[in-house]
Amino acid sequence: MNIQEFMSAYTNHPVLFIGTGMSLRYLKNSYTWDGLLSKIAIDLFGDDREYLNIKSRNSENGSFKYEAIAEELQRKFDEILEQNPDEKFKEINDEFFESMRSGRPLSRFKIYISKLLANLEYKEHANIELEELKKARKNVGSIITTNYDKLAQDIFEFNPLIGNDILLSNPYGSIYKIHGCIDNPSKIIITQTDYKKFKEKYELIRAQLLSLFIHNPIIFFGYNVGDENIKEILKTIFTYVEPNSNTAKRIRSNFLLVEYEADSNNQDIVEHDIDITGFSTIRINKIKTDNFSQIYKALASLTLPISAMDIRKLQSVVKEIYTGGNIKVNFTEDMDSLDNSDKVVAIGSTKTIKYEFQTTSEMMSNYFKIIEEEDSQILGLLNKQKITSTQYFPIYGFSKICTEIIEENRLKTQQKSKLDHLISEMKDACKNYHSSISNIINDENISATYKNGAIAWGIWHNQLPKDEVIDYLKNFENKKGTEYKKLLCMFDYKQYADAI
Numbered sequence: 001m002n003i004q005e006f007m008s009a010y011t012n013h014p015v016l017f018i019g020t021g022m023s024l025r026y027l028k029n030s031y032t033w034d035g036l037l038s039k040i041a042i043d044l045f046g047d048d049r050e051y052l053n054i055k056s057r058n059s060e061n062g063s064f065k066y067e068a069i070a071e072e073l074q075r076k077f078d079e080i081l082e083q084n085p086d087e088k089f090k091e092i093n094d095e096f097f098e099s100m101r102s103g104r105p106l107s108r109f110k111i112y113i114s115k116l117l118a119n120l121e122y123k124e125h126a127n128i129e130l131e132e133l134k135k136a137r138k139n140v141g142s143i144i145t146t147n148y149d150k151l152a153q154d155i156f157e158f159n160p161l162i163g164n165d166i167l168l169s170n171p172y173g174s175i176y177k178i179h180g181c182i183d184n185p186s187k188i189i190i191t192q193t194d195y196k197k198f199k200e201k202y203e204l205i206r207a208q209l210l211s212l213f214i215h216n217p218i219i220f221f222g223y224n225v226g227d228e229n230i231k232e233i234l235k236t237i238f239t240y241v242e243p244n245s246n247t248a249k250r251i252r253s254n255f256l257l258v259e260y261e262a263d264s265n266n267q268d269i270v271e272h273d274i275d276i277t278g279f280s281t282i283r284i285n286k287i288k289t290d291n292f293s294q295i296y297k298a299l300a301s302l303t304l305p306i307s308a309m310d311i312r313k314l315q316s317v318v319k320e321i322y323t324g325g326n327i328k329v330n331f332t333e334d335m336d337s338l339d340n341s342d343k344v345v346a347i348g349s350t351k352t353i354k355y356e357f358q359t360t361s362e363m364m365s366n367y368f369k370i371i372e373e374e375d376s377q378i379l380g381l382l383n384k385q386k387i388t389s390t391q392y393f394p395i396y397g398f399s400k401i402c403t404e405i406i407e408e409n410r411l412k413t414q415q416k417s418k419l420d421h422l423i424s425e426m427k428d429a430c431k432n433y434h435s436s437i438s439n440i441i442n443d444e445n446i447s448a449t450y451k452n453g454a455i456a457w458g459i460w461h462n463q464l465p466k467d468e469v470i471d472y473l474k475n476f477e478n479k480k481g482t483e484y485k486k487l488l489c490m491f492d493y494k495q496y497a498d499a500i
Contacts, residue, residue: 021222
């Protein structure tokens with residue numbers, strides 16, 4: 001069975017379990033466990049000899065115990081920085097002392113790990129695959145990761161959960177960082193002591209994760225078939241689920257391991273048996289390939305009745321009901337007669353209720369997310385709305401994704417006409433030759449009133465880098481205002497008018 005056929009059988013949102021292999025695939029500054037500890041030791045001691053000594057003291061039956069190696073290296077690292085304040089590690093010591101003054105004990109070793117992984121330095125080829133992965137975002141329920149870095153947050157824009165936060169969480173649209181995160185070095189799990197404490201608390205987290213494993217497809221990225229994380233997950237499931245039950249069969253059919261194989265374009269999924277001590281052989285689905293784009297495309301092409309983020313919103317409403325929040329009950333035969341309240345839950349027959357809505361203003365605020373995810377379902381809602389002749393609306397990019405927008409031609413004519421008028425009426429104070437937004441912002445000859453007009457002029461005349469404009473629009477403070485809408489329509493036209 002190929003990957004497209006396999007995923008087309010999914011009926012709800014898959015959970016992605018992301019390991020080190022994903023960071024190694026896309027980031028320049030990523031390390032294996034051994035590589036990370038070796039890097040720290042070489043930075044500390046000047047070469048690898050002391051690290052090799054530590055490794056030799058922590059090996060057993062030909063294997064290295066990396067949690068024990070990390071324990072010894074942490075002790076040496078913290079002691080050396082305490083006794084010999086070195087200019088090289090001044091930033092680490094400064095952060096340590098600042099944390100201690102605030103009553104928050106921290107390990108210098110873990111602070112250094114957080115610094116090593118702080119910046120996401122993407123490899124040159126990464127963008128092509130990651131664009132495909134972002135399109136699949138709308139169909140992903142949750143992320144679970146053992147990685148410390150923020151790659152998953154950057155790609156998926158989900159809410160990160162660490163430590164005890166996992167126990168009280170809404171799983172949809174969340175990233176479970178079960179081994180900690182660089183944002184909170186004290187929660188990083190890397191040493192023998194850390195793992196011991198983690199296992200003592202893991203039972204409660206296990207219960208939360210078990211629900212995800214039973215009810216959702218699980219796709220593993222960045223692990224190999226012999227990885228202990230894979231085996232621990234299987235142990236978790238089949239400790240509580242009868243191996244020969246229908247539930248076990250459903251879990252196995254939804255369980256997919258994506259394993260890296262250099263230069264392979266394989267698209268076929270095979271069954272693979274895993275032997276786990278204390279359990280009978282467990283069969284899983286596996287694909288070995290170097291073509292991750294095909295997997296992301298299959299995931300993005302899923303047609304599910306509701307997005308993962310909408311489920312998260314619904315669960316938040318239900319939680320508010322449970323806790324006695326601000327609740328209104330309305331009886332109506334006409335859904336359009338309801339006020340545009342923050343949250344609405346409709347209860348009734350599926351024959352009589354099917355109401356989806358996102359305003360044109362919300363679509364503009366979510367413009368880049370909709371474009372990245374190629375969310376044609378959301379854009380289909382444009383046919384239920386009226387866009388007046390006075391409105392700015394970025395139809396060019398949206399029509400590239402959704403070809404069923406009834407008023408596409410009228411809206412394109414309207415957008416072009418409004419932009420032509422905007423440029424023709426542009427004040428002389430806005431006209432400039434700057435090649436970056438920062439230069440416009442810093443130009444004292446352009447008053448604050450005309451800054452966005454000057455940026456619009458730069459976009460229209462192709463003076464400004466695309467990535468810089470995107471960052472500016474994504475971080476625009478008031479996305480409901482006319483200034484944002486003008487700039488967005490300007491960018492949309494210049495980006496997509498010639499592509500359609």
